[in-house]
Amino acid sequence: MKEPYLEVTFRHGQPLAAYLYLPRQQGEKSRKTAKAGQGLIIDFGESGNPIGIEITAPSNVTADDINCVLVKLGLSRISNKELAPLHAA
Template sequence: MTFRHGRPLAAYYYLPRTEGQRSHRSRRMEPGLVVDFDEQDRPIGVEITAPTLLTLDAFNHALTTLGLEAVGDAELAPLRAA
């Protein structure tokens, strides 16, 4: 989580990846979400550009669109605490 003037500015949600995997390209998805993909076009992480506006439904929609499992509210709890 990155803060500016005491407010959350951005966060990053790491997806399962192998050692050495790097971002090759990015794609905007839900408002406030940017997904990073490796060279084989596998999602490796999600940049959360508007953490205070993110909903669990929007985040899970992005994950399931990518073929990943939805997460529970506990996964985003650090965003709520900020």
């Protein structure tokens, strides 16, 4: 996978959790996690590279929060449009 994409899980019309998939090798799995602020957990693959960001509290996390983590990881920011499903409900 070469481009990040967001997956959001809803329950009763409200976002329950979300996952921002980051570029990774096919089949690469999480081997280590690190907290990255309230409601954000970074997953790192076998290579030590970040492979995703768990968003455990979508209603409390902003696009700026996520982009701050991405920048700290040396990754490109993601547009507000791509993160819109977090607050769609």
